[in-house]
Amino acid sequence: MPLKLTRLWLNDFRSYEALELEPGDGVTIVVGPNAVGKTNIIEAIQLLTSTVSLRNPQWLDCVRWGAPGAHLKLSASGDKRTTEISLGISSAGRRTYAVNGNVRRKLSEVTGIVPSVVFSPDDLRMVKDSAERRRAAIDGVGDQLSGTYLVLRSEYDRLVKQRNALLKEATFNEGVMDALETRLVEKGTAFSTHRKRLFARLSKEVTEAHSRLTDREILRPTYESSWAKWGIGEDEEAAFEKALLSSRVEERARRTTLVGPHRDEVRFLLDGRDARVYASQGQQRTIALAWKLAEVSVITSVGGQPPILLLDDVMSELDGSRRQALTTLVGESIQTIVTTTNLGYFESDVVDKARVVELA
Numbered sequence: 524m525p526l527k528l529t530r531l532w533l534n535d536f537r538s539y540e541a542l543e544l545e546p547g548d549g550v551t552i553v554v555g556p557n558a559v560g561k562t563n564i565i566e567a568i569q570l571l572t573s574t575v576s577l578r579n580p581q582w583l584d585c586v587r588w589g590a591p592g593a594h595l596k597l598s599a600s601g602d603k604r605t606t607e608i609s610l611g612i613s614s615a616g617r618r619t620y621a622v623n624g625n626v627r628r629k630l631s632e633v634t635g636i637v638p639s640v641v642f643s644p645d646d647l648r649m650v651k652d653s654a655e656r657r658r659a660a661i662d663g664v665g666d667q668l669s670g671t672y673l674v675l676r677s678e679y680d681r682l683v684k685q686r687n688a689l690l691k692e693a694t695f696n697e698g699v700m701d702a703l704e705t706r707l708v709e710k711g712t713a714f715s716t717h718r719k720r721l722f723a724r725l726s727k728e729v730t731e732a733h734s735r736l737t738d739r740e741i742l743r744p745t746y747e748s749s750w751a752k753w754g755i756g757e758d759e760e761a762a763f764e765k766a767l768l769s770s771r772v773e774e775r776a777r778r779t780t781l782v783g784p785h786r787d788e789v790r791f792l793l794d795g796r797d798a799r800v801y802a803s804q805g806q807q808r809t810i811a812l813a814w815k816l817a818e819v820s821v822i823t824s825v826g827g828q829p830p831i832l833l834l835d836d837v838m839s840e841l842d843g844s845r846r847q848a849l850t851t852l853v854g855e856s857i858q859t860i861v862t863t864t865n866l867g868y869f870e871s872d873v874v875d876k877a878r879v880v881e882l883a
Contacts, residue, residue, distance in 0.1 A: 535590035547878035555882030582616035635667030728817035
């Protein structure tokens, strides 16, 4: 039996002085009016499972006003074992994670122990929003599936920040820049290999999920390297180096790094046409839903552990057919915690089987 969330404790987190939640093995519906703290519960679970937040907060903002710090903890059971993950956030914004009471210094030691997939109204805009959101969607899966993925991504991001800081200086040591670029190419190509491999898995599942949602169009996701125009052959490091050399004048003028995995693009082609340009809002939402279904499938198949599905008030943004597609997934033995202002968005058989938690 896979790990399932059995209890959640929140103390001085956001609006909660204290909260204890015992979700069901299947669907737990948290219902209540706006601004009552429903999203805070989703955010807390996400922080304890993926170590990131859908809100991208300043960490001190997570601490209830006037409190010295916030404390979050979950307990998950399955496979004849129980795992506890906790997070302390100080009023200064410092985070401390622990697993079964043992402090963990690295996020890679926490991320994905109990995996999760979050679906919020913001995710419905992933097709038309910036490429950063689509890259983040891949990386959110990769971080939970592989500590190596998370470490490589973090190291690469740090090198990009260092190089950007150097580019902002009026004058700098060329030897320092050359050494930094050597490391950037090494880590960047290694990270790119991992990300592209994961994208290939996700792409296949997205296409299949989309075909189940609608048979009107064929969806084909594509991944476009930011250094593709400099040529990608068997030696990607050489191509990356060439791209950096060719972009050097423009990068110094703009004082930022213009090529690398942090600039790659993901596109969704519907019958060969760019969905960002040509797809209707409904078509774009179907693609976003297909992507979330793919995340669940890949995490389950690769990680061997079905994720907790966290649905934050997304039902109000979907039409009837897409709600039905999502509730069908909910019924497939996936532990789900969903927030809503209206139980009427759910079929009666879903509500009858669910654990309903009312917030006022």
